[in-house]
Amino acid sequence: MSNSMTFKNLPPAVCLPWDVKAKELGEIKGDADLIKKEWETLDMFGYIYIWYWVQR
Amino acid sequence: MAKDELALAIANLERDKVLSLVKERLQAGVKPMEIINSLQEGMVEVGNRFEKGEFFLSELIFCGEIMKEAMVELEPKLAAGDREYRGTVVIGTVKGDIHDLGKNIVVMLLKGAGYNVVDLGVDVAPEKFVEAARETKTSLVAMSMLLTSVMDKMKECVQAVKESGLNVKVLIGGPIIDDKVMEFSGADYGSAVASDAAKIAGEVYGAA
Amino acid sequence: MADVAKLAEERKKRYLAAMNLEKPDRVPIRLNFSGEFISKVAGYTFQETYYDWNKNIDATRRMLAKIDGLEMVMGGANLWWATLHDAVGARYLKFAGRDLDENTMFQYVEDAYMLPEDYDDFIENPTEWVATKFLPRIHAELDEPGTYRATVGLIKGAYGLANQLAAGGQGMASYQQEFGVVPSVTGVSKAPFDTLADTLRGLSGIMMDLYRCPDKLKKAMEVLVPHNIFYGMATAQGDTEYPLFMPLHRGAYPFMKMDQWVEFYWPTLKAVIEGLWAAGKRTLFYAENIWTPYLEKIAELPDKSIVFHVDQTDMDKAYKVLGGRFCLSGNVPNSLLAFGKPEEVKDYVKGLLDKYARDGGFVIDAGAVILDDAKEENIVALIEAVHQYGVY
Numbered sequence A: 001m002s003n004s005m006t007f008k009n010l011p012p013a014v015c016l017p018w019d020v021k022a023k024e025l026g027e028i029k030g031d032a033d034l035i036k037k038e039w040e041t042l043d044m045f046g047y048i049y050i051w052y053w054v055q056r
Numbered sequence B: 001m002a003k004d005e006l007a008l009a010i011a012n013l014e015r016d017k018v019l020s021l022v023k024e025r026l027q028a029g030v031k032p033m034e035i036i037n038s039l040q041e042g043m044v045e046v047g048n049r050f051e052k053g054e055f056f057l058s059e060l061i062f063c064g065e066i067m068k069e070a071m072v073e074l075e076p077k078l079a080a081g082d083r084e085y086r087g088t089v090v091i092g093t094v095k096g097d098i099h100d101l102g103k104n105i106v107v108m109l110l111k112g113a114g115y116n117v118v119d120l121g122v123d124v125a126p127e128k129f130v131e132a133a134r135e136t137k138t139s140l141v142a143m144s145m146l147l148t149s150v151m152d153k154m155k156e157c158v159q160a161v162k163e164s165g166l167n168v169k170v171l172i173g174g175p176i177i178d179d180k181v182m183e184f185s186g187a188d189y190g191s192a193v194a195s196d197a198a199k200i201a202g203e204v205y206g207a208a
Numbered sequence C: 001m002a003d004v005a006k007l008a009e010e011r012k013k014r015y016l017a018a019m020n021l022e023k024p025d026r027v028p029i030r031l032n033f034s035g036e037f038i039s040k041v042a043g044y045t046f047q048e049t050y051y052d053w054n055k056n057i058d059a060t061r062r063m064l065a066k067i068d069g070l071e072m073v074m075g076g077a078n079l080w081w082a083t084l085h086d087a088v089g090a091r092y093l094k095f096a097g098r099d100l101d102e103n104t105m106f107q108y109v110e111d112a113y114m115l116p117e118d119y120d121d122f123i124e125n126p127t128e129w130v131a132t133k134f135l136p137r138i139h140a141e142l143d144e145p146g147t148y149r150a151t152v153g154l155i156k157g158a159y160g161l162a163n164q165l166a167a168g169g170q171g172m173a174s175y176q177q178e179f180g181v182v183p184s185v186t187g188v189s190k191a192p193f194d195t196l197a198d199t200l201r202g203l204s205g206i207m208m209d210l211y212r213c214p215d216k217l218k219k220a221m222e223v224l225v226p227h228n229i230f231y232g233m234a235t236a237q238g239d240t241e242y243p244l245f246m247p248l249h250r251g252a253y254p255f256m257k258m259d260q261w262v263e264f265y266w267p268t269l270k271a272v273i274e275g276l277w278a279a280g281k282r283t284l285f286y287a288e289n290i291w292t293p294y295l296e297k298i299a300e301l302p303d304k305s306i307v308f309h310v311d312q313t314d315m316d317k318a319y320k321v322l323g324g325r326f327c328l329s330g331n332v333p334n335s336l337l338a339f340g341k342p343e344e345v346k347d348y349v350k351g352l353l354d355k356y357a358r359d360g361g362f363v364i365d366a367g368a369v370i371l372d373d374a375k376e377e378n379i380v381a382l383i384e385a386v387h388q389y390g391v392y
Helices: A018-025 A032-055 B005-011 B015-027 B032-051 B057-077 B101-112 B126-136 B148-162 B179-185 B196-204 C002-019 C035-042 C046-051 C053-066 C082-088 C116-124 C126-138 C148-179 C192-212 C214-235 C258-278 C292-298 C315-322 C334-339 C342-356 C376-389
Strands: B088-093 B116-119 B140-144 B169-173 B189-191 C244-248 C283-287 C306-310 C327-332 C362-366
Touching: A018 A032, A032 C126, A032 C148, A032 C192, A032 C214, B005 B015, B005 B032, B005 B057, B015 B032, B015 B057, B032 B057, B032 B101, B032 B196, B057 B101, B057 C192, B088 B101, B088 B126, B101 B116, B101 B140, B101 B169, B101 B196, B126 B140, B126 B148, B140 B148, B140 B196, B148 B169, B148 B179, B148 C334, B169 B179, B169 B196, B179 B189, B179 C334, B189 B196, C002 C148, C002 C362, C035 C046, C035 C053, C046 C053, C046 C082, C053 C148, C082 C148, C116 C126, C116 C192, C116 C214, C126 C214, C192 C214, C192 C258, C214 C258, C244 C258, C258 C283, C258 C292, C292 C315, C306 C315, C315 C327, C315 C342, C327 C334, C327 C342, C334 C342, C334 C376, C342 C362, C342 C376
Parallel strands: B088 B116, B088 B140, B140 B169, B169 B189, C244 C283, C283 C306, C306 C327, C327 C362
Antiparallel strands: none
């Protein structure tokens, strides 16, 4: 198995997992779920862009 | 059915055995052309098996790769004028079409059957077919296509060769060739099956 | 306007009924036109519809106004918006007006952009591998990641795709409102084997993998299954009424022998179709070329989970093996639409309807996507024949 990828087998719709980002952000003062939800939606668009070139 | 061990090995897609037999025979002083003849015998068998539906494209492509690897060993050892051919076939994918899968399979089978194949590549203009036919003095020009939408251009290619005054037969090949396409194109031969190419070349060059 | 809305409702009802194996009022007409056919009928050059979105969207509008009785469209006129591919520097496409004459169909240059040694990274994290390894290889603008050119290339690519998706959606909505047509498909995905064969390994590459690294090939396909299910649902924007478009390529006869097909092509394709079906999404099993030897295996799928589309598969056998459990569609030959006469088209359609549509569960369509060689009068003849002979 190679070790040159940053992440291990991320699921569909995910480019940069929220868990990773959340750790970097540290304490979230307001509504964390809102930030998570919107993060994941835009992350999914990034995912679609990446896979568009493979699935076309 | 092939009898030679090397011919059998390639017909059975035994890559490692093919490559070691080629090396062994070269070391034993067997002439490269003789080894190529054995490989061709095996390739003909592969073509036959494909025609009978026993072999599929995956096997043809794999066989082609084995042949290529074997030729890497053999080609540098061939002296000029060593090779004897049953005839020359000019081939290309017609203008407007850049698909080469079908063409490459036909090239492989024709080479396997002992023909000198002049491959013009893809997107070949009518005048290129004519020019190559004139230069090589071939009796057979083969045109490949995948798309139905290049039909008009294919017809132009066929007609350019027919009107050149050269004594050349034209073969068209592709998955969409049927009676309607044949009638439209004015070609002499046509087939949707790659393995027909060697048979048609045999007919043109008067082989058995 | 009310009439158009009613028309759309009728067409939708007719199509959905056939896919559910019921008898609608008559056989639905699908017809998947290529952008090139649409351009020709609309009077635009291919270059105009590849490059100019307004003309691209307008081309389908012109076609719908010109040919009566078209019931469905696939979406925006052209799959390929050339400017997007220019922005990223796509190495694998040739376009009318750029590399080709202005009225030559776009062409795809297949190559092994993924190498055998990439399998391990791909299996470990395919999304990352595609983003960091594959995109710079296929897109010339991304040759040197991190440079100004590569950065703007990425930005423009993402912005371009977002524009394309939005424009396509608007186009579709306007056709529905103006002409009462409904979508023939929503969303697109592939068989995992085709995902690898079409854009990543190339045909020769994948055929060698069958022999040289079968285990890695299998693992890579397994990794793709959830991605292909997700991609289908995402591109359908969650719609589950209309079928998902799944153009199937290298599983056709005679690419692979039966045991290879069963071992390599089928398990992950089946998993994708079943995964979609579990989410309520039916698949248009768009079986290009010949699939006759594999019909019995395809019959393993859950009832109604696919519409089996017949191109050059033996129609009789498809009807015997799959009929009654799956809706069938097809199989008017594209060569007939290109070279035949209208009467011949009508006869062929009548024959199909008589033999295979009697009990419902049938959608008329050409065998393959209709290219610009098809004659307009033959399309008209096909529609007339269905109106004449396809009423239940």
